[in-house]
Amino acid sequence: MILQPVSFLDCFVFCIALAIHLVLNVGLWRTLEYAIPGIPFLVVEVPSVFIRRALTAVGLSYLPADSFSHHATIFEALAVRCTRYAHANLPPDVLQAFFHKNVAYPFLRFRMFRQFIFKFPVDWQELDDRTTSPPLKGIWIRKDGTKDPDIVLYYIHGGGFMMGSTHFYLEFLISFHSLLGRYFNNPAIFAIEYSLAPGTQYPRQPAEVLNGYAHALSVAKSASRVCVMGDSAGGSLGLTLLSDISKAAKPSDTRSQRPAYMVLISPWMTLVSDNHHTSTEDYLSVSSLHKFARLYAPDKAGSGVVESASASVAMRLGWKSFSPQYGYFICLSLSSTINNRITNTTILSPGRSRRTILNSHTLRRTPIPYRTNPGIPKHHSRKSSLTHTLPPAPTRQAPTLIPPGLVGRPPLLLHLSKPTMKTKFPTARIKRIMQADEEVGKVAQQTPIAVGKALELFMISMVSKSADLAKEKGQKRVTANMLKQVVETDEQFDFLRDIVAKVESSEDKAKNSRVKGESESDEEAPAPKRRGPRGGRKKKET
Secondary structure: OOOOOOOHHHHHHHHHHHHHHHHHHOOHHHHHHHHHHHHHHHHHHHHHHHHHHHHHHOOOOOOOOOHHHHHOOHHHHHHHHHHHHHHHHOOHHHHHHOOOHHHHHHHHHHHHHHOOOOOOOOEEEEEEEOOOOOOEEEEEEEOOOOOOOOEEEEEEOOOOOOOOOOOOOHHHHHHHHHHHOOOOOOEEEEEEOOOOOOOOOOOHHHHHHHHHHHHHHHHHOOHHHEEEEEEOHHHHHHHHHHHHHHOOOOOOOHHHOOOOEEEEEOOOOEEEOOOOOOOOOOOOOHHHHHHHHHHHOOOOOOOOOEEOHHHHHHHHHOHHHHOOOOOEEEEEEOOOOOHHHHHHOHHHOOOOOOEEEEEEOOOOOOOOOOOOOOOOOOOOOOOOOOOEEEOOOOOOOOOOOOOHHHOOOOOEEEOOOOOOOOOOOOHHHHHHHHHHOHHHHHHHHHOHHHHHHHHHHHHHHHHHHHHHHHHHOOOOOOOHHHHHHHHHHOHHHHHHHHHHOOOOOHHHHHHHHHHHHHHHHHOOOOOOOOOOOOOOOOOOOO
């Protein structure tokens, strides 16, 4: 289920659901107490952002817009500004109302109704197990609950430890489940609903996440089928989960088994740090970030620089001691408020585990997990100094997360610094490829920056290697057979082999042309027409 981008009508319905929830749970007078002071912000500051943007567009550079407001869509700029204001001026209980089930679920149902979708395309159910210690709550999304899943994605949502809910991310999770269905026979997703600060503080959240992982492991039957995904604060809890697993006393304990893979989206490595900086593209300011940290762990984040539990253990023992079986996939932004600690940590050091680092300037954090722009955002010229490692895609036949045939192979590297051929592969062509291919377009609408960059990297690498092959043969042009030869000999292009198999080799073409010539020569040629002497028509005799 991939819905259309969020419209302003959707935002209006969201505000109505939010207002009803605030009045019923927070109170009318307390709602007005925080709503009335926000009127000047909505009337004066928000319009000024778009005025500066419009003036900059027509060339009035003396009122320049900031970089984010200049290239972001109207909805993105409005969402980031309003979210930043809410974090700075609203108390925790009011902030939590924005992500509550009673607000997020009606909002999702309206978006489905607006697009004539009246039933969820996949079965999902809530889990509320109070027999465990601590109690376990979450959402299961399964294709077939009667069979064992061949992959379980254990999702830990973000929100600064004090916001967020599984229902708020339900649309994203269902969309992600549909994408997993293209590579696995029976995928499943378990999203944990952990307790939020300041009502519940550290170390309750890591204990709940560990309990949720044990539950996911009991369903998956094998740790090689479990992939952990954490976003922001969820990434911090995911890394803390790895350190807790490494501390398990008994190796026979199910919780002592490390997951097969871990996906980290802008993980919050350091709770409080002097290296944090406020970014115009991030909806979190440094003051809000540190406020959330002190609400989550007041004893640890009271003063000074405080590492998360996962980072502090890693510094003493090393990341290799509790890394996942097949490594990490880390997705971060150069302009994120919390990216400094990630790029400097030893998790990026070389080792056995695969580490895929996607570092993009335009991969910014957004406050809501919905598509906000139907097009493909612009790629910027800022280059990453990190190496992009592309992990192998899982196959439908493999029961584990990583195909056994690919285990132990060295990572596939694409170096962006100095391509082997001079090329200016424009982003516009990438966009046209995405728009022309329906399947690629659906994925690109969910992760446009990642898909666009991946296509660009693959095209540059494949064309560069084909150009080298052309130089070896003394030719100036890259032919289809050269591209075919590169695809057949390089493992990173294995997904294109079915396509290039249709291309005939030069030997086959020559053979076919000889056969065709012989067959034509065997046929009896028609007698040529006799022409008269030159000079035009024959004159009539008089």
